Amino acid sequence: MGTAATASLVNKDKASIDFVHAVWNAKLEPYEDGYFDPYYDGLMYLFSLLHLSGNYQIIAPKG
Secondary structure, eight states: OHHHHHHHTSOSOGGGGHHHHHHHTOOOOOOTTSOOOHHHHHHHHHHHHHHHHTOOOOOOOOO
16 A cells, blocks of 8 residues: 555646545554564555655765
């Protein structure tokens, strides 16, 4: 979902913004089969939110 949302940002068809809303409103909860990986799924969710909000950036060491 995060990949589709990112791609929709450069798409001229504004209907594709629904992917961004889907990521933004997603809930971190187990799937229907009970599976949930908080580490991987949570990090992917965090990275997609950072990217979609424009706050995903490289923090270079000062030196």
